[in-house]
Amino acid sequence: MSIRSAHEGDLPEILDLDRKAFPDDPYPYFVLRQYFDGYSDRILVLDDGKHLHGYVLFVTTSDGSVCWVLSLAISTERRGRGLGRRLMLEVMRQSRQERVHEVRLTVEPANTAAIMLYESLGLSAEDGVRRDYFGPGEDRLLMSLKL
Incomplete structure (x- = not known):
């Protein structure tokens, strides 16, 4: 499986990945489209030659x-197989x-699997949980790593 920059034709699969990973609050298509138009080199995908199995946007x-x-x-x-780690290592x-x-990111405070991944990569949550970060009741854990 290879890591590569996203292509325009990947947008439907990226949208599907996002909807499955974040069913309560996925990116709308137009937002992903605009990120692609502005930052296509900042969307990396995991491609097995037939399907995408992950993406990172930075x-x-x-x-x-x-x-x-x-x-x-x-x-x-494909979770639990080190794919998120591979993408994060490439971003780093x-x-x-x-x-x-x-490097900074925010994560849902209850997403222990993601928090453990980020901590294993050296990110820390020095500032703790930021209340209402994305609006009322939308708390996020702010994590960062000095490079």
Whole structure:
């Protein structure tokens, strides 16, 4: 399985991955479309040659100092096999290569599997849970790693 930048034709599969990973709050198609149009090189996919099994969406602040991981999704049937780790390691590799100083992300506080993955990669939640981060009742754990 290879990691590559997303192509326009991948958008339906990325949308499907996102809907299955985040059934309560997936990205609308138009948002993924706009991210693709603006940051196609910042959407990496896991491709087995037939299907996509994961994606990560990340952006870098305009001053180049911080990389924000906006979304990471792995197909439900492939979870627990290190695919999320592979995508995150590639984001971190590219960030180091671009001399980014820090990687940040937010995660649902109850998503223990994701939190364990991020902690195993060195990210920490120094600021703890941010209440109402995405609006009322939408708390997030802010995690970061200095590179």
